[in-house]
Amino acid sequence: MLGVFRYEDKLGRRLVVILQGYPCAYGKCTFCPFALEQTLHPAKLFEANSRIIGEALKVKESWGPERVAVFNGGSIHELPYKVLEDLRPLASGTVFEVEERSEYVDIDSVRRLLQLFEPRRLVVRIGFETVDERIRNEVLGKDMPDTELERIYRLRLETRRMGLPVEFWTYLLFGMEGIPEESVVRSLKAFKRMFDGVIAIRYRRYSPSHPRPVGVSRGLARILEEHADLVDWGGDQWVIAGRQGSAQK
Numbered sequence: 001m002l003g004v005f006r007y008e009d010k011l012g013r014r015l016v017v018i019l020q021g022y023p024c025a026y027g028k029c030t031f032c033p034f035a036l037e038q039t040l041h042p043a044k045l046f047e048a049n050s051r052i053i054g055e056a057l058k059v060k061e062s063w064g065p066e067r068v069a070v071f072n073g074g075s076i077h078e079l080p081y082k083v084l085e086d087l088r089p090l091a092s093g094t095v096f097e098v099e100e101r102s103e104y105v106d107i108d109s110v111r112r113l114l115q116l117f118e119p120r121r122l123v124v125r126i127g128f129e130t131v132d133e134r135i136r137n138e139v140l141g142k143d144m145p146d147t148e149l150e151r152i153y154r155l156r157l158e159t160r161r162m163g164l165p166v167e168f169w170t171y172l173l174f175g176m177e178g179i180p181e182e183s184v185v186r187s188l189k190a191f192k193r194m195f196d197g198v199i200a201i202r203y204r205r206y207s208p209s210h211p212r213p214v215g216v217s218r219g220l221a222r223i224l225e226e227h228a229d230l231v232d233w234g235g236d237q238w239v240i241a242g243r244q245g246s247a248q249k
């Protein structure tokens with residue numbers, strides 16, 4: 001759902017701001033519902049985002065979140081520059097979180113985001129979803145080879161050596177047909193070694209053409225709650241274009 005959401009959870013006091021984006025330039029992930037909320041019309045995009053950013057700034061001032069996450073149903077680099085500039089006061093001084101596909105992320109793009117937003121710390125979230133390359137590309141359609149996973153890992157080490165205030169987090173998808181629970185556990189272990197943070201996201205289905213949701217065992221739920229930095233089981237921000245999305249119990 002587009003808008004401004006407040007959370008107080010494992011990650012602390014945080015604001016989640018969901019902006020309207022243009023359709024994701026990649027747009028081929030088999031499970032992705034974000035096209036339902038995107039627009040092809042610049043005037044509509046600017047109007048919606050100016051209203052949402054205005055609301056978020058008021059909440060930032062009155063509520064004082066430690067973290068601010070901005071999502072646009074794609075990569076932050078796909079937003080018009082004017083919208084990025086409007087986000088500067090929201091990002092400034094916070095732990096500022098954005099989403100990117102890995103191909104947008106390199107040392108220069110990280111430096112530019114740090115210069116533009118001047119956050120206390122930048123968190124770049126990337127949706128690798130699973131450590132299993134076959135599942136990532138054949139089941140999820142991500143077109144993100146293992147070489148990208150390794151490149152981002154090396155970039156993380158490089159930015160650490162340089163002392164840049166940036167972290168790299170990844171999403172881990174579960175509760176979907178084609179992603180066995182053993183593979184989710186394997187991914188969690190590998191991602192914990194490779195990234196600064198792991199957010200496990202329970203799959204929800206928004207269209208009959210998307211993969212089917214499957215149940216989640218208590219054992220897996222416990223492992224994720226204990227070891228992931230956050231488990232996202234759903235909530236208002238996942239109401240997309242009026243749909244809640246289905247997840248199997």
Ligand code: SF4
Nearest residue numbers: 024027028029032073
């Ligand atoms: S890269 Fe992200 S926004 Fe684009 S289709 Fe895949 S999941 Fe959706």
